[in-house]
Amino acid sequence: MPAPNEPVTMPRPDIGEDTRADNRLGPVYNVVCWNDPVNLMVYVTHVFRKVFGWEEAKARKHMLEVHEKGKSVLASEGLEKAEFYVHRLQQYRLHATMEPTE
């Protein structure tokens, strides 16, 4: 339990330092990948590695989250970067969207 004058550290989703948004710059969007029965698990992992530059383990973890929980938040970004990721993911034909965080 932190002292009253200490900042409280809140847990954050594992989306990587390079994909965290700066809230001061404007609205933040979650880049979400949704489950579907047609994209192969190995393919989804491959795409996450390609688009986000992740290691196999991290890409696989998010793929399993999509598979088991129906969706995974892959990144939280400002408008332009979130849009960029959604374009890239959909070019690979994954079911990905950007959702406002507020």
Add this chain to the structure above:
Amino acid sequence: MKRIKSKPEVWVFRMEAAEVSQLKHLVGNYPITPAVPAKISQTDTGDASREREQLLEESLAAHRAELRQYTEFLMNAKHLKELKTCWRLTLTHEEREILLQMMNDIRVGCWHALGNPEDLYALNASHTARHYAMVAFIHVAGFFEHHLIDSGMEEG
């Protein structure tokens, strides 16, 4: 289909004649199905989001057109060569990625054309020959996807 050689940035696959025939058929008919409307958000339905959706659709159409430009190129004699007892497919890293995207576009496109079924294996007597053909495309494209991805993972 089996990967037989790796050089920096190049993959070489040994293929049977039947596999080559299937691959040529898929690539030659790419994209097989028409584009489907793109959705950029599940919750944001404002005007700005609709504009972004329009941009996304244009981007996806341009990407598909770009992939289509490679259909003849990837199946030419430089990439696909007949040997005495088999065929040899040679792809750079970028070409492998393009072929992979084509295969998955075919899979997803056929799935949409079937009405987004949850069970890809559910077939019955009421289904048409077109339905069976779409299911076959999904599975054959998946076969090539598996081999193209596994070949890349060996490099890691």
